[in-house]
Amino acid sequence: MGSVFSAIGRGINAIISAIAGVIMTIVSAITTVIVTIFDVIMDILCCRCCGSRRRSFRGRRRGAATY
Template structure:
């Protein structure tokens, strides 16, 4: 009689473990997706704030200064 109850207990334990593993996998996938979305958004914001604007303004200032001086000097002489 004890072996029957033991087998039933092991079966219930296996079913509960399988359900728990499925729930843990679903939660893990959802968490990974949310973290990835936030990483992409932060990467886009950081590139716009610290990457292109600074480097773009540096290059545009250098080009405009060089172009303005060269044109002005050539026109004066």
């Protein structure tokens, strides 16, 4: 009788583990998409900010070199 309950317990454990694995995969995929979108937005914003800083910095160097 104990082996029957043990087999049922192992079956329930396997089902719960499979469901948990699927949920973890879904959460991981959603997290990856959110992080990727955030990285793309930050890259766009940083390119705009750094691009204007670089241009003004180069302009100052040229201006300083001519004096």
